[in-house]
Amino acid sequence: MIREETDIVVVGGGGSGLTAAIFARKAGAKVVLLEKHEELRGSTGLSIGSITASGTWHQKRAGIKDSADDHFEDMGAMARKFLGDLEAGDNLELRRILVGNVTESVDWLMSLGVTFHGPMPEPPHRQPRMHNILPNSRAYIWFLAREARRVGVDARVRATVSRLVIEDGRVVGVVTQIAGRAVEIRARKAVILATGDYSSSGEWKGRFNPAVADVDGVNTTNVGDGHRFGEELGATVKFGQVVYGPNLRFMPPARPSILLRLPPWPAFTRMMRMALERLPSWLLRPFILSFVTTYLSPEPSMFQEGSILVNKRGERFTDELDKPTYAFGPQPDKQGFIVFDDVVAQKFRRWPYFISTAPGVAYAYLDDYRRTRPDLYHKAASVADLARSMGVPVEVMEKTVKDYNAAAPAKGRPPLTRGPFYALGPVKSWIILTDGGLTVNRHHQVTRADGSVVAGLYAVGSVGQGGLLLEGHGHHLAWAFTSGRLAARHAAGGNV
Numbered sequence: 001m002i003r004e005e006t007d008i009v010v011v012g013g014g015g016s017g018l019t020a021a022i023f024a025r026k027a028g029a030k031v032v033l034l035e036k037h038e039e040l041r042g043s044t045g046l047s048i049g050s051i052t053a054s055g056t057w058h059q060k061r062a063g064i065k066d067s068a069d070d071h072f073e074d075m076g077a078m079a080r081k082f083l084g085d086l087e088a089g090d091n092l093e094l095r096r097i098l099v100g101n102v103t104e105s106v107d108w109l110m111s112l113g114v115t116f117h118g119p120m121p122e123p124p125h126r127q128p129r130m131h132n133i134l135p136n137s138r139a140y141i142w143f144l145a146r147e148a149r150r151v152g153v154d155a156r157v158r159a160t161v162s163r164l165v166i167e168d169g170r171v172v173g174v175v176t177q178i179a180g181r182a183v184e185i186r187a188r189k190a191v192i193l194a195t196g197d198y199s200s201s202g203e204w205k206g207r208f209n210p211a212v213a214d215v216d217g218v219n220t221t222n223v224g225d226g227h228r229f230g231e232e233l234g235a236t237v238k239f240g241q242v243v244y245g246p247n248l249r250f251m252p253p254a255r256p257s258i259l260l261r262l263p264p265w266p267a268f269t270r271m272m273r274m275a276l277e278r279l280p281s282w283l284l285r286p287f288i289l290s291f292v293t294t295y296l297s298p299e300p301s302m303f304q305e306g307s308i309l310v311n312k313r314g315e316r317f318t319d320e321l322d323k324p325t326y327a328f329g330p331q332p333d334k335q336g337f338i339v340f341d342d343v344v345a346q347k348f349r350r351w352p353y354f355i356s357t358a359p360g361v362a363y364a365y366l367d368d369y370r371r372t373r374p375d376l377y378h379k380a381a382s383v384a385d386l387a388r389s390m391g392v393p394v395e396v397m398e399k400t401v402k403d404y405n406a407a408a409p410a411k412g413r414p415p416l417t418r419g420p421f422y423a424l425g426p427v428k429s430w431i432i433l434t435d436g437g438l439t440v441n442r443h444h445q446v447t448r449a450d451g452s453v454v455a456g457l458y459a460v461g462s463v464g465q466g467g468l469l470l471e472g473h474g475h476h477l478a479w480a481f482t483s484g485r486l487a488a489r490h491a492a493g494g495n496v
Contacts, residue, residue, distance in 0.1 A: 001175075002183045006032045006154070008491055009174050009187040010194055011161050011226065014042015015477060016461030017194030018144040019484030020491075021153045024192070027492035032185055033148070034159040034176050036221055040145050043196050043219045043433060043462070044480060049137035050120075051481070052129045052474030053102040057110070058119050059127070066127045068099040074125045075099065078472040081124060086239065091467035093442055098468070098475070098482055105481040106131065112143040115269035117276050122473055130474045134272045139264035140477075164191060164229050164457070171233070171456035190456050190491035193446070194484065197434040197462040198224030199243075208240035208436060214329035215246040217431045226463035230438040233457065234448035238467035240436030246325035246429040249297050251335065253375055296356035296364055298338060298427060305347060306414035307340040308404055312426075314387060314397035316404060328429035337378075337390055337425030339401070341416040355424070369424060378423040386421045433476060437465025444487035458487045 010021045013035025021033040035042075054071040075095055079087035110116070119128040133139055148155055156178060165173035165184060173186040198204035199217030204224040206213035227237055303309075303320035311317050311331040318327035328334045345366055347353040354363035370377045380386035387397035405415040438459045439447045446454040446464070458464070460483040462476065470476050 002181060003186070004032070004183060005186040005188065006030045007187065007189045008032075008192060008488075009034065009185050009190075010192045011174060012042060012194030012196060012461070012463075013037070013040040013155060013157065014194065014196060014461065014480070015044030015140055015144065016464075016480035016484040017042065017192070018141070018148055018153075018155075019481050020192045020194055020458075020460055020488040021155070022144065022148050022151055023485050023488035024492045025148075025151045025153050027489055029189060029492040031153050033153055033155040034161055034174070034185075035155065035157045036160040036225075038158055040155060040157065041141055042194075043222060044477060045138050045141040046218050047137045047477060048473070049133035049140070049477070050474035051102070051106060051109075051116070051131045051133070051477045052122070052125070052472065053106045053119075053131060053478060054099065054127070054129055055103045056106050056119065056131065058116060058131060059129070062119065062128070064119070064127050066129070068103075070126060071099040071129065072096060075469075075472075075475070077124045079469045082471045083242065083469060086242070087469060089239070089467065090469045091238075094440075094466050094468040097442060097486070098479055101482045101486060102478045105478065105485060108485070109140070109143070109481065112147050113264075113266040114139060114143055115264075115266060115273055117273050125472070134269040134276075135264055139269070142264055161225065164233070166233070169455060171454065187456070189493070190458055192487055192491060193226035193229060193438070193457065193459040193463050194461050195224075195226030195463045196222040198222060198227055198436070199245075199431040199434045204240075205243070205431070205434070208237075208434075209243050211326065212243055212246055212431055215326070215429055215431050216334060218249075218433075222433075222462075226459060227436070227438060230446050230454070230457070230459065230463075233446070233454045234450075234452075235438045235446050235454060236449050237436045238439060239465075239469065240434070242435035242469070243431055244433045244435070245431040246328075247297055247432055248325055248427050249430050250373070250376055250424070251426045251428055253373070298355055298424065299357075301353065302338060302340070302344070302348065302355065305340075305353065306344050306416065307338050308400075308416070309336045309427075310339055310392070310397065310400055311336050312392060314390075314392035314394075314400055316400050325429040333426075335426040335428045337392075337423045338427060339386070339416070339421070339423045341421050342418045343414065345420075345422050366422075376424050376426075378425075379420055381420050383416075383421055386423055390423050390425070433462065435462075435465060435470065437463055437467070440464045440466035443490040444483055445490075458491050460484045460487045 007029035010033040025031045054066040116131040118131040120130040121128040161176045201223040318324045356364040378389040387394045408415045446457045461480040
């Protein structure tokens with residue numbers, strides 16, 4: 001086995017891991033970052049890209065008076081609204097750390113070149129606090145990876161950590177597979193886990209929330225590696241039952257557009273922000289939507305108005321009004337299509353019938369998908385021609401629509417009878433993320449069930465959530481960057 005030595009090993013190359021590696025290196029530590037995916041990305045690079053924060057430059061410029069105390073209270077209100085009695089067990093110490101330090105996280109990201117648009121409102125937050133990154137969440141990783149290279153972080157991809165190295169009860173390193181060879185990397189100061197959640201692990205989801213065990217996670221590499229390492233050393237996972245999803249999302253394009261492949265140059269993103277602030281949304285729709293329609297989800301109102309779901313065999317496989325997101329597991333490729341007629345299509349071309357919410361322009365309608373996602377958009381004069389466009393068996397599709405129309409009146413559903421006919425898809429049901437994280441203390445050190453510290457081990461981001469509830473948009477990224485910053489400073493011996 002090859003052996004190496006460093007000061008700090010960071011396991012995971014998403015937003016929290018890159019941030020931790022950068023700040024540990026800036027504090028004088030020699031840092032090795034290990035990412036098992038083929039590129040640095042994590043869930044951060046797959047997210048919508050919002051950060052919720054108070055007291056920011058954007059709020060002050062907009063004349064918004066806000067405070068960390070109000071933010072703290074509003075996080076509790078958000079948790080009570082969506083999670084009910086679970087809010088009573090929220091980790092208030094970590095919540096206070098988040099609201100007291102997230103502003104500095106936003107300032108730091110902006111200093112790297114990140115551009116935000118906002119802040120946007122999200123009730124029950126009493127002030128607009130949601131800051132949306134431009135042009136999309138990939139910009140986080142672009143700027144963080146650049147900064148990591150600049151400060152001298154030794155970042156390695158395709159490096160899967162199989163276990164921690166323990167000596168005398170202290171974590172002193174990791175064993176990883178790099179290019180097919182086992183490498184033991186000793187860490188003189190600490191190992192920082194930044195391995196994300198377990199949204200793509202059927203085993204972990206089955207343990208905490210069996211109803212979603214067979215629903216895929218958005219980030220396929222998030223399988224609970226860090227959670228396993230922590231539990232093996234006596235840590236516990238709190239709020240493992242809290243799962244965001246299953247949610248429907250349209251499949252991403254097979255090949256990203258040229259616009260999506262553009263680097264997020266600050267001059268370009270600042271121009272985007274100025275345009276969003278000064279120009280009417282209708283003028284910007286085609287441009288802005290070209291960046292965000294990769295990530296959008298269809299609204300349940302489409303089914304309430306008469307759309308149905310069919311699988312790749314052309315079969316209707318669920319009652320669309322009764323938790324349809326749970327029915328995708330047994331379907332071919334776990335995918336489906338949203339099928340509707342011209343009655344539905346005419347509605348979803350204008351307010352109040354929108355297909356998706358869309359950052360920057362508020363809402364996306366049917367014509368937006370026709371322009372920006374032609375790979376998802378199908379239209380035909382007949383059901384048979386629609387089936388051919390979708391690539392599903394014609395006879396099966398015709399029978400599916402015929403059977404639905406025959407049963408629709410008795411069930412109070414509108415039939416699909418007026419052509420032309422439409423389909424959007426493929427669409428898939430996903431687990432966006434899971435909230436269960438290892439127990440940690442205020443310095444982000446992993447703790448055992450009895451409260452004692454696992455020496456030499458830290459956890460940040462989703463794996464180090466420590467019982468902190470992050471309901472609502474923008475708090476998970478806020479925690480990723482903030483916990484990464486603070487844990488690194490402590491682990492490297494700096495001031496928290």
